[in-house]
Amino acid sequence: MTQQTNTIHQNETFSLEQFEQVLHDIAERASACDQSPDGPRTEFRWLRACGALQLVLPGNLLDFNHPNTPLLLKLLRDVGKANLSVGRIFEGHINTLYLIHLYATKRQREQWYAGVIEHGHLFGIWNTQDQDVLTFEENEHIMELKGSKTFCSGATLVNRALITGNINNDDRQGWQMAIIDMDHISPSRIDLESWKPLGMKASGSYKVDFSGYHPDDAELLGQPGIYLNQPYFNAGAIRFAAVHLGGAEAVSQATLAYLAELGRTDDPFQKLRISEMMSAVINGRLWMEQAGRYFDSWVDEGGHDDDLIAFANMTRVNIEEICLKVMDISNRCVGARGLMEQYELGRIFRDLTFYLRQPAPDATRIKIAEFFISQPAAFNEKSF
């Protein structure tokens, strides 16, 4: 079920020019991908071939050792603009590589990076779960997983999955990360009936049952509890926000193209809406740009954790509002006719509406308020 990657052997570093061409092709195929039972398998073959899976590895354009988060966020936006489902899976790959960069041993890092470079391995990160929670059990010193993960984006495509669950043995207690080999998970463990969403169908975010898998020590990533380390955990929200904003950009472009096709751009009411819609999108770009800059300045610095988390939370919330606003305005611009199947907008609306539902939206807003309540000086004295 997972991608056949062992014949890839692509050692090229990331090529921006080819990447842009690939994104163009991904956008062209987005409707077909939405209907395909294979999901974005072809798209990830293309992304592999242009080196995009190694984008953040040492020596590549966005090597995590030399932070360049504004550009990373821009590229995530561009992928989201081409196809939000591809963007979700691609973002999961980047997020996993970031956790490896932060927490893996040298040996693990070399091994997982080699998987990407030599075999084109795609990584996923699956933390969400339902009633049958995932745990690391131990029987006579042999570790065994029990339980499932839900919302596993790219479940049928991912080669190495970062999963999380409780561990409780003599050496380790708490929320443990492990990166497991999906070739050892039988396709029958991926519940294809579990993903019947409003949108983001092509993300194939199925429920996966990991029961019976025996992780070895070399597959455990970091110490228990480290997954939730701040500011990395909350500040990471800017990466999915970037993909979301790409969806809003796609909506705005499709709206303008539709109005131009129908010769409706001279109308003053449409102009008013276009003005509001484009301002909202540009507003989103400014949030992302600044979020990227603060991330690079503050994430490893130690003295600005609260500021970084507050700004990332505000970025996420503002991007959500911007996306909702852009869809609302576009809806009024194009009317019912523009939401017929021959146009792209219906699919993008479904994808973006659904994908915007991310964890703890209310709690995020409350945390923003608490930051400014508990640190009144933040507004006047700090850089934002």
Ligand SMILES: Cc1cc2nc3c(=O)[nH]c(=O)nc-3n(C[C@H](O)[C@H](O)[C@H](O)COP(=O)(O)OP(=O)(O)OC[C@H]3O[C@@H](n4cnc5c(N)ncnc54)[C@H](O)[C@@H]3O)c2cc1C
């Ligand atoms: C397309 C897509 C792909 C995804 N891919 C992945 C993936 O690859 N890996 C992964 O780990 N996860 C993934 N997720 C899951 C995601 O990270 C979130 O966990 C999930 O979207 C949150 O779902 P929800 O809106 O139902 O959350 P809920 O927590 O149910 O929130 C819904 C609403 O209820 C409110 N609420 C929450 N708790 C309470 C309460 N106790 N009382 C009252 N109100 C409450 C919230 O504030 C919110 O307003 C994906 C999600 C989507 C949509």
